[in-house]
Amino acid sequence: MSGPILHTKNITMRFGGLMAVDQVQLKVFKNDLVGIIGPNGAGKTTVFNMITGIYTPSAGEIILQDKNINNERAYTISKLGVARTFQNIRLFKDLSVIDNIRLAGHQKLTYSGISSILRTKNFKEQEEKLTEKAIKLLKIFKLEDKKDFLARNLPYGKQRRLEIARALATDPKLLLLDEPAAGMNPKETRELSDLIIWLRDYFKIAILLIEHDMGLVMNVCERIYVLDYGKLIAEGNPSEIQNNPKVIEAYLGTSEVD
Ligand SMILES: Nc1ncnc2c1ncn2[C@@H]1O[C@H](COP(=O)(O)OP(=O)(O)O)[C@@H](O)[C@H]1O
Ligand SMILES: [Mg+2]
Secondary structure, three states: OOOOOEEEEEEEEEEOOEEEEEEEEEEEOOOOEEEEEOOOOOOHHHHHHHHOOOOOOOEEEEEEOOEEOOOOOHHHHHHOOEEEOOOOOOOOOOOEHHHHHHHHHHOOOOOOHHHHHHOOHHHHHHHHHHHHHHHHHHHHOOOHHHOOOEHHHOOHHHHHHHHHHHHHOOOOOEEEEEOOOOOOOHHHHHHHHHHHHHHHHHHOOEEEEEOOOHHHHHHHOOEEEEEEOOEEEEEEOHHHHHOOHHHHHHHHOOOOOO
16 A cells, blocks of 8 residues: 555644644655654644544544544554554553553453453463563563563653553554653663664554654654644655744744844
8 A cells, every 4th residue: 555554634623712733734654754843832742632532633534544533432543553652651650661561462462351360271372472572672672671660660761662662562553652752861862763763664663753852853754744833834854844934933933034
């Protein structure tokens, strides 16, 4: 299939009188690495909340692999291959690092409630596979030595990485990252840039990421969408975006004076 895996057709989200997202068109293709940037309050997270079924768009259509998912629930959209992380980390803080990942992998499993009660062979095999997969992810994210720590006891940068690992445990086709570098130091941010590119290639997924760290965005993204006050004001490759007067104005909040 050569069409986009995700296509938002003029999606709009109104909260009372506020147009948080106003007719936004995005396309994400297989293996894409695409960014969404824009000042605070521009509507970036709201776009993710619509794509993942937390909100239903007030208007427009969200097409995921040729299927309209406007009215699908978050659980179904996850099953259809969309995973995400949150701007404010959402882990099960009182579960271990490995259990956070195992739990996410669980939704893929096929054994019945009865077999889990009876602890059948099928149940045990699937549980073992889940643990193996979780350990593989922990190795990729350099968290293997922390596998039995409670998530809450990880330093912030590692919690962010764990959240990405957990998202990948659901075998997504499309991964949405909401400010993955927030709170990271410069070294962690550089490592994250490399990791994001590597993940895209290794898992053969598309990644759509919201990020404020311009170094990361410009390094990692092949295409960038810019939102301002809910509207798409620019789209292009990193150098086009950096030289776009509308984008510069949105960030500086001033008009050019002549
Ligand atoms: N559930 C909600 N109810 C009312 N207003 C909301 C809600 N979610 C977001 N908003 C508003 O929508 C706008 C866009 O928010 P958001 O998508 O979080 O922006 P961004 O992620 O770009 O910083 C903001 O003005 C925000 O206050
Ligand atoms: Mg946000």
